[in-house]
Structure formats: C-alpha cells, structure tokens
Amino acid sequence: MLSRVADSLYWLARYTERADNLARLVEVNLQLLLDFKDLDNDKLKEHWDPVIRSTGxxxxxxxxxxxxxxxxxxxxxxxxxxxxxxxxxxISAARENARMIRDQISSELWETLNNLYLFLKSNDAKHIWEHSGAYEFYDHIKDHSLRFQGLVAATLPRDECYDFMQFGRFIERADKTTRMLDIKYHILLPSPSDVGGAVDTAQWVALLRAASAYDAYHAQYLANIDPANVAEFLIFSDTFPRSIRYCVTQINARLHNISGCPWGSYSNEPEKLCGKLMSDLIYSNVQDVIGFGMHEWLDQCQERLNEISQATYQTYMFQKPIDLAEEIQQQQQQQQ
Known part of the structure; x- marks a missing residue:
C-alpha cells in the first residue's frame, strides 16, 4: 500500500471519529446545564472552559x-x-481524504460521508438547529457516524485498508476518552463539598452518556454511580468498546496485522510503544491511577498515544523528500 493512501485512510477514520465525539461532548454538556440553576456568565464560563481546553x-x-x-x-x-x-x-477533512482514495473504499461509505458533508452545508442543518433544537441536530451527526462505522465493518475487506482505518479510529477514541475523563475528574468539580451530591452525580452520569456507556456501566455495576467505578470502567474495561484499555488492545492488533509480526513480540517502534502501554493497562487498576494522580495519569496516557501515532506515521506514512541531484548521480553511476 502507498504511504499516502495509508495516511488518507488513517485521517479519514480519525476525523469521522472526532466529529462523532465532539457531537457527543457538546450535546451532553448542553443537557448537563439543565441540572443547574441561576447560571450567570461566570458559571457558564466555568462550565464551558474545560470543554474548550479538552480539545486543545x-x-x-x-x-x-x-x-x-x-x-x-x-x-x-x-x-x-x-x-x-x-x-x-x-467532516470536510474526512471527505477530502476519502475523495483522494475513493478506489480504496466502498461506494456506500463514500455516499454516507458525502451526504453528511452536504447536510452540514445545507439549509436543512440550520433549520434543524433553529427549529428542532441542538439535540436533534447532534443525534443526526451521531446517526451518520454510526452508519459510517457500520459500513466500514460491513463493506471493507479485512486487509491493510481496514487496519489503517481501525487504527486511526481507536487512537482518536482512546484520546477522547482520556480527555472526557479529565474534564470531569480534574476540572469540572467546583468544590470538595459537592462530592457525592446531586451536581456531582449528574456530572458523572453526563460523562457516561457522552461515552455511550450509561447502560453498559449499570449492567456491570448494579449500585449507584460511584466515581471510582466510572473511572475504572472507562479506563480498564476489556469489553466496553470506548474504554482506553479496549481501544489500546485494538490499536495493538491493527499494528500487528499491518506488519505481520506475531503477538507477544514487536518488529518496529509503534508496536513496542503500544505493547508497553497495553501491558500497563492490563497490570494496573483504578487505585494505581488515583495514587499516581488521575490528571497526571490521563495526561501521560495522551502523550503515549501521541507517541504511538507519531511512530506509526514515521514507520508507514512518512515520505522522505527526494534529493534529485543525488538521484541523478546514482543513475549516472549505474549507467557507467
């Protein structure tokens, strides 16, 4: 596979996943405002500033x-x-990447992404936003995203094309899960006196809903919302598809599929970095994270995910600039 094709597949998946996560994050924070009373400018700033910070x-x-x-x-x-x-x-960036590799993806995948792009540019999007409300608008975005993910699973062969897309998708998803957790755990809580109160519980419920984890969480934990259990579920669950551990396991699988290297060993830098992170997630628990410092641990996890992404780019997608003078000299030497 050409490196430019791998790069476009990777960013196509990352951008669509990012748009989906943004829609979830904004929608849930709008709903969370309904649980507050007497909101002034300072409280609104306190509520929205962490969301902006989480996006960088x-x-x-x-x-x-x-x-x-x-x-x-x-x-x-x-x-x-x-x-x-x-x-x-x-969505615009995802569509542009998809346009450059249309021969690598299915026509159904292209049509779904293109329809979402055209919807966002149309008057229909503005009409839904102004008349039906933000919640219906973001539901429309999430529905298209789920359709896109379903078509990836249903229409693409399980080859390098699929693996690069899944790698991009789970890198983005793991990163956004760390950022959503950091918003709640480190920033949003106004004061220690609110711990365990109605506002605190509403925020943890909002976090679970943003990750589409509310029902899955209650299926595993029958008790009421507990911050430590929520953190453990979103970080260490090996079955929930938006937990950090599950995402890193999928990233590791895609990297080994691409290289052909068997599990339990590594053949390049991204596999080595991913293996270390996956090992830490397997042999740690939420008490270790809290002892280290939740914010510090999440920040470090984001950095490690970025390192895996950068190493993968250098290994598979980076194209070294051609030195024409050196190329001509080598050809002349070969001819002689």
Missing part, C-alpha cells in the same frame, strides 16, 4: 470569541470553519 483549541477560541458560553462554544465546536477541529471542519 483554547487559544484559537479566545482569538475568535470574547467569552465562553453555550452559544459561542457550540458554534466554535460545530459550525466555525476557522476551527479545523469543529464538526464541520472534521
């Missing part, structure tokens, strides 16, 4: 807007084309 676009946001509130943040993360990580920015 805080500097760009404050270049475009004066304050963080429901209107400015949802616009920035959904419709603003000056933000490449907005929903419409991600």
């Amino acid at each position: 676009d805080e500097e760009r946001f404050y270049e475009l807007y004066d304050e963080a509130n429901s209107q400015t943040v949802t616009d920035f993360l959904t419709f603003n084309r000056e933000n490449p990580n907005s929903v419409i920015g991600c």
Whole structure:
C-alpha cells in the first residue's frame, strides 16, 4: 500500500471519529446545564472552559470569541470553519481524504460521508438547529457516524485498508476518552463539598452518556454511580468498546496485522510503544491511577498515544523528500 493512501485512510477514520465525539461532548454538556440553576456568565464560563481546553483549541477560541458560553462554544465546536477541529471542519477533512482514495473504499461509505458533508452545508442543518433544537441536530451527526462505522465493518475487506482505518479510529477514541475523563475528574468539580451530591452525580452520569456507556456501566455495576467505578470502567474495561484499555488492545492488533509480526513480540517502534502501554493497562487498576494522580495519569496516557501515532506515521506514512541531484548521480553511476 502507498504511504499516502495509508495516511488518507488513517485521517479519514480519525476525523469521522472526532466529529462523532465532539457531537457527543457538546450535546451532553448542553443537557448537563439543565441540572443547574441561576447560571450567570461566570458559571457558564466555568462550565464551558474545560470543554474548550479538552480539545486543545483554547487559544484559537479566545482569538475568535470574547467569552465562553453555550452559544459561542457550540458554534466554535460545530459550525466555525476557522476551527479545523469543529464538526464541520472534521467532516470536510474526512471527505477530502476519502475523495483522494475513493478506489480504496466502498461506494456506500463514500455516499454516507458525502451526504453528511452536504447536510452540514445545507439549509436543512440550520433549520434543524433553529427549529428542532441542538439535540436533534447532534443525534443526526451521531446517526451518520454510526452508519459510517457500520459500513466500514460491513463493506471493507479485512486487509491493510481496514487496519489503517481501525487504527486511526481507536487512537482518536482512546484520546477522547482520556480527555472526557479529565474534564470531569480534574476540572469540572467546583468544590470538595459537592462530592457525592446531586451536581456531582449528574456530572458523572453526563460523562457516561457522552461515552455511550450509561447502560453498559449499570449492567456491570448494579449500585449507584460511584466515581471510582466510572473511572475504572472507562479506563480498564476489556469489553466496553470506548474504554482506553479496549481501544489500546485494538490499536495493538491493527499494528500487528499491518506488519505481520506475531503477538507477544514487536518488529518496529509503534508496536513496542503500544505493547508497553497495553501491558500497563492490563497490570494496573483504578487505585494505581488515583495514587499516581488521575490528571497526571490521563495526561501521560495522551502523550503515549501521541507517541504511538507519531511512530506509526514515521514507520508507514512518512515520505522522505527526494534529493534529485543525488538521484541523478546514482543513475549516472549505474549507467557507467
């Protein structure tokens, strides 16, 4: 497979997954506001600032807007084309990557992605937003994302094309799970006195809903919402598809499928880095994470995921610039 094709497949999957996660994050935070009373500008800023920080676009946001509130943040993360990580920015980038490799993906996959892109640009999207509300709009985004994921599973052969797409998808998903956990655990809680209260519980429920984990969590933990159990479920579950451990296991599987290297060993840097992270997740628990520091652990996990991504890019997708003078000299030497 050409390195440029692998790169486009990787980013196609990452951008569609990112758009889906953004839709979930914004929708749940809008719903969470319903549990608060007497919201002033300071409380709205306190609520939305962590969401902006979690995307890594805080500097760009404050270049475009004066304050963080429901209107400015949802616009920035959904419709603003000056933000490449907005929903419409991600879908546009995903469509462009898909356009360059249409011969590598199914026609159904292309049509679904293109229809979502056209919807976001159309008056229909604005009509749903203005008249039906943000929740129906974000449900529309999530439905298209689930359809896209289903078509990937149903229409693509299990070859390198599929593996690069799944690698991009689970890298993005693991990263977003760490960021959503960090928002709740490290930033959103106003004061220690709120621990265990109604607001605290509402926030943990919102976190589970953002990860589509509410029902799966209650199937495993029959008791009420417990912060340690929520963290353990979203980090260490080996069966829930949005937990960090599950995502890293899938990343490891895709890397070994691509290289052909058997499990239990490694043949390149990304496999080595991923194997170390997976081992730490297998042999750790939530008490280890809390003892280390939840925010510090999540931040370190994000850095390790970025290292795996960068190493994979260097191994499979990076194209070294051609030195034409050296190339001509080598050809002349061969001819002589």
